[in-house]
Amino acid sequence: MYRLKLIAILLFSCLMSYGQEDIVFSPQWTPQAQFVGYYVAEAKGFYKDMGLNVQIVHPSASNPCINRLKSGSSQIITLQLPTAMHYIDQGIPLKNVLQVLQNNSQMIVSHKPLKSIHDLDGKKVGTWYVGFSELAYAMARQQKVEWEWVPFIQHVNLYVSKAVDATMAQSYNEFFQLKLAGQRFQDSQLIYLADIGCNIPEDGIYVTADYYKAHPHTVDKFVRASRQGWEWAASHPEEALDIVMDVVRKNGVKTNRPAQRWMLKQILELTNDHKTGKRTYRLEPEAVNLVNQLMGETGYLNRTITYKEITEP
Template sequence: MRSVILIIFIIIIFSTLLYSQEESHKDTILFQVQWFPQSQFAGYIMAYEKGFYKDEGINVKLIFSDGSNSPIDELLKGNIDFCTAWLSQTITSKAEGRKLVNICQVLQKSSLMLIAKKSSNIFKPEDINGKRIGLWKGDFTIQPNAFIKKYDIKCETVQQSYNIHGFLANAWDVESAMYYNEYHKIILAGINEDELVTFFFSDYDLNFPEDGIYCTEDTYYSRTELCRKIFQASIKGWEYAFNFPEETLDKVMQYCDEFHMQTNRSHQKWMLNVIESSIKYKTGDSLQDWGKLKKEDYEKVGEILKNQEFIKNIPPFEDFFKEFQYEE
C-alpha cells in the first residue's frame, strides 16, 4: 500500500515538473526587431543581456529580421508576441483594420533623410529637380514622396539597394539614408561632412517618429501586465545602454559578429549616439517621459498618410497607443 502511495506521489511530482516545463516553454515571449542586430536595438539587447526581462519575471527571446518578412505580419499571424515597427507602417496597418497597439514609442525623431553631394550641385530641395533620386521600398518612401510633393520636385526615382555604393558611384544623385546608418557609412567611405548636403525630414515638418514596440490588441487586453513588463524592461535596457556605451557596444558587436554583419564598432557607436538623441528628443534624461507617443506626432503622420492616400481614416489615437508608466 505504501509503495502504491509512493509511486503515485512520484508520478504526481514528475507530471508537475513536466507541466511546469511545458508552461515555461509556452511562456517564452518572442520579441522581433525589424532588422539585423545593430545599435538601433541596443536597448533590447542590453535588457536581455543584463537580465532586465528576467527581473520582470518574463522569458524574452530576441528575434532579428533579415528584411525578408515584416515583423508586423509575423505579429498579426501570431508567430511572435512583440515587435518593433515604424509608426507610419503601423498606422497604415491599424487603418486597414489590423488589431495592433503601440505600447512604447521608442524613437521620437525621424532619422530618415536625403543626402546629396555638393559636387552634384544640390544645395536646396529645388535643386533636386531633374536629378536621379534613390528610394527604398515601402514606408521608407512615404516621407521622401511627401517631400517631393511638397517642393514639387520633378525627378527620376530609382529603387536603391540597402547600401551606399550606387550613391557613391554617382549612379544616383540623391540617396535615401538613415542618419544613424547610411549617412555615417558615407562618412566612413571617405566623404567629408562638408562635402555633403543633408535634408532631414524632421526639419521639413515631416518628422515621423520611427521605432515603437507593438503587440496585438489581444495580447494587450489579455496580458496587460506582460506588456508593462516589456515596456519597463526595454526602457531600463535603453537607459543602461546609454549609461554604459562601451559595454553595450561590446555586446552589439558580439551580436553583429554572430550574424556575420559587415559592420564596425565606429559605426555602431555613431548609431548608438543618434538613437540616444532620438529617444531623448524633447524629453532629455527623464525616463518617465521616454516611450510616449505624442498625439500631435501621431496626428501629423496620420495626416500625411491620409494625404498620400495610404489610409482613408486616421484610427483613434486612444485605440492605437496604450501608455505605460516607467517605474523607478
C-alpha cells in the same frame, strides 16, 4: 553529496524556468546598435527578472517584421510611426506600447549642393526596398517634387556608383556608411526631414490589439524591462556597445566598433524629447496628428488614425 548538490541545482533551474512566458520579439531591421536597449535587457537579465523568456529574432533585410507579426511567428515588433499608421490604415490593428525614439533621423543626401528640395525635381532618389519610406513619399508629394524612386535593400552602392542623384538615409546608419565609403559632404548636400516640418518620431514597440487584450501583463512586463534596458544603455554606453558587438558577431553581421559606436550615440540622442531633453518613452498625440496631416493630405492614409486607436487596448 555531489549528486545531491547536482539534483538541487537542476531542481532550482526547473523552478526558475517554470512559469516563464515565452515571447518572440522582432526589431524591424538586422542586428545593430539601433536596438541596443533590447539587447541589454536580454543580456542583463531584465526580461528574465520579469518572468519572460524573450527570443530576439531579426527579420531579413528583404522581409519586413510585420510579416512575422501577421503570421504569429513574433508577438512583439518595432516599427517607425508612419509605417505603423500605414499598416493600421490597411486593416492591421496595431497598438503602440512604448515609444523609444522621439525624433526623426531621415535625411536626403545629394551628390550636388542644393538650394532647396526642388533642385532634385525629376531626379533619381534611392530609398529602402523593405519599407521605412512612407514619410519620404508623403514629404515629396507634399513638397510637389517628382522623383524617380530607386529601391535599395541595405547598402549604399547606388549612391557611391552615382546610379542615383541622391538617396534617403538614416543619420545613424546609411549616412555613416557613406562616410566610411570615402564620401565627403558639404552641409548644402544634406536635407534633414526634421528641418522641413517632418520631425516625426521613429521606432516604437507594437503588438496586435488581440495580443494586447489577451496578454496585458506580459506586454507590461516586456515594456518595463525594455525601458530598463534603454536606461542602462544610456548610463553605460561603452558596456552597452560591448553587448551590441557580441550580438552582431553572433549573427554574422559585417560591421565594426566605430560604426556601431556612431550609431549608438545617434540613437541615444534620438530617444530624448527635443523640447525637454528627457526620455519620456511616450507617444504624443501631436506626433500622430502630424502623421495624419502629412500622409492624409497626400493620399498615403485613407482615413484618420486616432491617438486612442493606436495607443489604447
